[in-house]
Amino acid sequence: MPLPAIPPRVKIPPIPAATLPSQPGRWLWTCRAGFEPHLFEELEWAGASPRMLGEVLVESEKRPPEPPVFARTGIRVQASLPAEQSPEQLAESIAARVAETVPAGLLVLQAFTPDSPAGNRMADEADALLEAVRARLPADRLLEETWRAREAGATLVELCVAPGVVLVGSVPAREALSLSPGGRQRMRRSGDSPSRAAMKLEEALVNLPFEPGRGEVCVDLGAAPGGWTQRLVARGARVIAVDPAKLMPELARQPRVEHIQESAFAYSPEEPADWLFCDMAWRPLEVAQLLAKWGRRGWASHLVANIKLPMKDKNPILVRVRHILTQEGGWQGLTMRQLYHDRDEVTVTAHKAI
Ligand SMILES: C[S@@+](CC[C@H](N)C(=O)[O-])C[C@H]1O[C@@H](n2cnc3c(N)ncnc32)[C@H](O)[C@@H]1O
Structure with missing residues (x-):
């Protein structure tokens, strides 16, 4: 299988000290x-003509065909307003712009x-601006239950309140990368959850159309100390936890958990699993090769994997990881995103042909 071509490195412009205004029609x-x-580079590679707007904000002329891995959320800019206007004036202008540009129907209004x-x-x-704009929009257009936004065909309208500028943008909820304001999908840490890692898994599962359930077999590679395993068991699944390190004692005693205390590279399942989970702290290309082996051999139907990216140049690695998983592993429907709870890492989901 020929290796994928890695596009030439991109010269990254400095991040402006004050947030720049954006132009209506562009993507924020x-x-x-x-x-x-990293976000700038992947937008450039996708031919989307990016521009640095400010800290954590990048705009592009076009929306790339694949959602950018490093984007938490993306909206089409409808207005860019200087923040020095009075809050009333700002709210008036925003409400007028929303009424003009957002197609009739329900909308979810958020600010970040x-x-x-x-x-x-x-x-x-x-928060104050959000309330002032909300008060100026017809109440029967505002959908409060954000979780219903996709099925209700609502439009997500976001106000980005940045130093010196307020950017207003929208996206149909069905196409939104996240329904949380600014893509900050905070998961609550439950009292019995042993690790921050558990929140990464919960966030990944929220974004999937279905999740592991009662009686399903999950293999968890790099499972220790057991945050993911614990969340899977809580859903009623049976978990084969593969890690040379120790699991928390209460998990090791759980009848629905089998701990295989060896390297994931040496392990092969006795029978195919429903789900393959992987949060191994190991080199991304070697992990991708391992996940590709599972895909080729049909050892699991669904994949959720966290890929560690401690290196400076992350995008070339991600191009290779994507290639290995899809071309060599046959994994389909691949999504690759840096989730809110991900640090120097990204989360991949995929499935085998059904
Ligand atoms: C980030 S931790 C996993 C956290 C876990 N998901 C949780 O929720 O508690 C990374 C784990 O990868 C494991 N690991 C590293 N290399 C491994 C290998 N070759 N096989 C299996 N596990 C490995 C480490 O022992 C470590 O426990």
Whole structure:
């Protein structure tokens, strides 16, 4: 199988100190702080003509065919307003712009600030503006149950309240990368959850149309100390946890957990599993090869994997990981996203042909 061509490296422009206005019709993307260069580069590789707008904000002329891995959310800009107007004036202008540009029907109105120290200080301002705009829109257009937005065919309207500028954008909820304001999909840490890792799994599962259930067999590669295994068991699944390290004692005692204390590279299942989970702290290309082997051999039907990316140049690695999983592993419907709870890592989901 020929290796994929890696596009030439992109010269990354500096991040402007103050957020720049955007132009209506362009796409606004948010990302984790410090990941702007990676988002910029993948938008450039996709021919979407990106521009750095400010901390955690990148715009592009077009929306790329594949959602950018490092984008938490993306909206089509409808208006870009200087923040120095009075809150009433701002709310009036935004409400008028929304009424003009957002197709008739239900809408979910949200506000976010850039996920940066400067942005976080503006949270109260964003809340006040959101309420002022909400009060000026017809109540029967506002959908409060955000979780129903996709099935209700609603439009997601987001106000990005950034230092010096308020950007207003929208996207049909069915096409939205996230239904959380600014893509910050915070999962609650439950009292018995042993690790931060569990929240990565919960966030990945929220984005899937279905999830592992009662009686299904899940293999969890790199399972210790057991956050993912614990969440899977709580859903009623049977888990084969593969990790040379120890599991939490209460999990090791769980009858629906089998701990195989060896390297995932040495393990092969006795029979195919329903789900393959992987959160191994190991080199991404070697992990991808291992997951591809599982795909080729039909050892699992569904895949959820967290790929570690501690290196500086992340996009070339991701091009290879995608190629290995799809071309060599036969995994289909691949999604690859840096989720809110992901740090120097991205989450991949995929399935085998049904
Ligand atoms: C980030 S932790 C996993 C956390 C886990 N998902 C949880 O929720 O508790 C990474 C794990 O990968 C394991 N690991 C590293 N190399 C491995 C290998 N070759 N086979 C299996 N596990 C491996 C480490 O022992 C470590 O426990």
